[in-house]
Structure formats: structure tokens, C-alpha cells
Amino acid sequence: MERFGFIHGELDTKLLILFVLRRLPRPVDMNTLAELCFCDGGVGWFEYSDCLAALVDNGHIEKLPGGRYLITEKGSRNGETVESSLPYSVRKKAEKLIRPVAEQMRRDAMIVTEHVPQGEAFMVTLALSDEQGTILKVELRAASEAEAVQLEQRFRRQAELNTGRIVNLLMDGATEK
Numbered sequence: 001m002e003r004f005g006f007i008h009g010e011l012d013t014k015l016l017i018l019f020v021l022r023r024l025p026r027p028v029d030m031n032t033l034a035e036l037c038f039c040d041g042g043v044g045w046f047e048y049s050d051c052l053a054a055l056v057d058n059g060h061i062e063k064l065p066g067g068r069y070l071i072t073e074k075g076s077r078n079g080e081t082v083e084s085s086l087p088y089s090v091r092k093k094a095e096k097l098i099r100p101v102a103e104q105m106r107r108d109a110m111i112v113t114e115h116v117p118q119g120e121a122f123m124v125t126l127a128l129s130d131e132q133g134t135i136l137k138v139e140l141r142a143a144s145e146a147e148a149v150q151l152e153q154r155f156r157r158q159a160e161l162n163t164g165r166i167v168n169l170l171m172d173g174a175t176e177k
Contacts, residue, residue, distance in 0.1 A: 005042025006087040013043055013051040015086050016094065018060060018071065018079030023098045026105040027068035036101065039093040111159045113152035115142065122148040126155040128163045136163045 007016055020036045021028070028036075030052065037043055052069070055061040060075030071079070083091070112127040122145055127137040142148035155162055 005040040006090050007040040007042035010047065010051055010054075012086070013037070013047050014055055014060075015079070015082055016040070016043065016090065017048070017052060017055060018075055019083045019086055019091065020094055020098060021061065021069065021071035022076055022079050022083070023095065024071075024102055024105060026109060027064050027070040028101075028105075029066075029068050032101065033069060036094060036097050039097050040090045111156050113156050115145065115148035115152065117145075124148045124151050126151065126159075128159045136166060138166070 007013060016037050017033070020033060030049075033052070034045065034048055037048055052061070055075065056063050056069075059072055060078060062070045062072050064070055110129045112125065112129070115122045115124045117123075118141070122142045124140045124142050125137065126140070128135045140151060142151055
């Protein structure tokens with residue numbers, strides 16, 4: 001089937017995959033990567049999956065446990081060298097799609113939530129960091145694993161807002177005598 005778009009052939013598809021991965025701050029699953037690479041009508045699923053496998057085989061991309069993909073130093077270096085050969089319109093479309101995914105990945109990397117059994121209860125750790133280090137780290141005891149998971153989910157959903165609330169609560173109390 002004839003596809004419309006600027007990306008045609010194996011080499012263009014590989015360049016596009018490397019272009020996308022170079023702009024993501026963390027490993028990404030195959031389907032998310034595919035959605036970002038399908039910004040051009042010339043890329044099809046079978047070509048994409050074959051090219052992704054070839055890039056893994058030749059060491060440009062590393063396949064991590066859990067089916068996530070990460071660009072290697074070799075892939076980054078080679079991708080940077082040749083990415084300007086991708087059509088400008090494809091690069092711009094890809095960058096527009098990548099931006100919110102990359103921002104979400106950065107946010108997720110700054111939020112740590114985990115729980116570990118402690119006797120019959122669970123110790124829950126909730127933390128928010130930035131480029132400078134940890135902003136807030138709270139440890140709570142939860143009565144059950146379900147409660148621990150619920151605490152983690154609620155914190156993750158609004159980590160910045162919750163951290164701000166805690167800081168404001170502590171700061172408002174600082175003026176009291």
C-alpha cells in the first residue's frame with residue numbers, strides 16, 4: 001500500500017526513531033514510541049517494528065526489562081549526526097508530539113512513591129524532587145496495602161499541590177507564638 005508522507009524506507013524510519021528517542025528523558029514503551037513516530041503518514045507499523053528491532057540489534061537502542069526502549073550513546077551520537085536529513089516538517093511535527101510526553105516523563109521522574117511491609121502495616125514514602133534535590137519527603141504508616149497504594153496515587157496525582165499545601169501549613173504555623 002502506498003503511504004503518503006515524507007518518510008519513505010528503512011533508513012528514514014530509523015532516523016525518525018532515533019530523532020524521537022534523543023528527545024525523551026527516560027525509557028519509553030513501544031506503543032508510545034510508535035505514536036510519536038507515526039507523525040508522518042509514511043511510517044507503517046510493520047516498517048516501524050522491523051526498524052526498531054534492527055536498531056536494538058545493532059546497539060543504537062537498548063531494550064530494557066518491561067519492554068521499554070532507551071537510546072544508547074552510539075544511537076544518540078549517530079542520530080545527532082544525521083537527523084538534519086529528516087524533512088523539516090517531520091521534525092517539527094515530531095517535536096510538537098514529543099514535548100508533552102517528555103514533560104510528563106520529567107514530572108514522573110521527580111515524584112517518588114513506594115511502600116514496604118513493616119509488620120502488619122506498610123511504610124509509605126512520598127517524595128518530590130527537582131533538579132536541585134529533594135524538596136519534600138514524607139514517610140507515613142498505612143494500615144493496609146490498599147491504603148498505601150491509595151496514598152501513593154493521590155500524592156502522585158497532585159504532588160506539587162500537596163507539597164505546596166504542606167509547606168504553607170508549616171510556614172503559616174511559623175508566625176504563631
